[in-house]
Amino acid sequence: MAHVIVTGNEKGGSGKSTTAMHLFAAIARQGFRVGAMDLDLRQTTFFRYLENREAFARRTGQDLSLPERIGLQPSTLRDRVEAEAEEERWFTQAIATLDASCEFILIDCPGADSFYSQMAHASADTLITPINDSLVDFDLLARMDPETGRVLGPSIYSEMVWQARRLRAGAGLKPVDWVVLRNRMSHIDARNKRKVGDALEHLARRIGYRLVPGFSERVIFREMFLNGLTLLDLRDQGFAFSMSHVAARQEIRDLVRALNLPGMAEAA
Incomplete structure (x- = not known):
């Protein structure tokens, strides 16, 4: 069966679509066939990124890899139970x-x-x-005591992940590998950065996720969207790499390595 990778949380602007796009590029470059679904039915940022990539390939006559895409629509049925049944079927x-x-x-x-x-x-x-590397985004995972910094309990999103784990266990599926990605990390060793790191490490032991470093704050990630390119594509475009770009590309490789995806280590 295909290995399903989901980028998810309940907060916008955390880098879900950028992460999904770079993971696609990394997996496709190893010769694997990739399917894609964008469940953000209003913004469809991931699919718009891929559409920009398709348009760039047509303009330049290049053969850029693209995933097999399937789009979904929200049910228009008024009854909630019937609507959810229809969406589950789709x-x-x-x-x-x-x-x-x-x-x-x-x-x-x-x-x-x-x-x-x-x-x-x-x-x-x-x-x-x-998640962005801030206490604001940490609230996505858990509630924290503002005076002591002690974790008070999981958030609604963490409880939803726990429920999803229960459903998988009930269906006899292997446990999900939950990875929390620290994005937009500052290069400055600020007190807030250390506080977020300590809280995330503590919470990882409580609710069972792996904590891995993500992407630093870099302008290049936003600049590539309009052409649908990733940092893994730029060398083929004759792009002149700076040290910042080299470091960003290494962050992507480190992430792929940390995910331990099936077959990726052997392919690399």
Whole structure:
């Protein structure tokens, strides 16, 4: 079966689509077939990134890798139970279609709760939760005592992940590998940065995720969106790399290595 990778949390602007796009590029460069779903049905940032890539390939006559994409729509049924049943049927069909032709399926979730997002989390073999390196985003995972810094309990999102784990266990599936990604990390060893790091390490032991470093704050990530390119594509475009770009590309390679995706180590 295809390995399902989900980028998800319930906060926008944390780098979910950028992470999904660079993971696609890294996996595709190793010769694997990749399927893609964008469950942010309003913004569709991941799919717009891929559409920009397709348009750039047409303009330049290049053969850029693209995933097999399946788009979904929200149910228009008024009854909630019937609407969720219809969306579950569409989601299951999409997964089955991609599973028949792909080794990996990438699913990008919206920065809000939805029934599609809940199903995606329950389907994930690898769940990646990017968070910006701040106490504001830490609240996505848990509630913290403002005076002592002690973790008081899991957030609504963490409880949703726990429920998804229960569903997987009930279906006899292997446990999800939950990875929390620290994004937009500052190069300055600030007190806030250390406080976030300590809290994340403590919470990882409590609710069972792996903590891995993500991407630093770099302008290049925003600049590549319009052409649908990733840092792994730029050398083929004759791009002149600075030390910052080299460091950013190494961050991507470190992330892929840390994820321990099936077959990637052997392919690399």
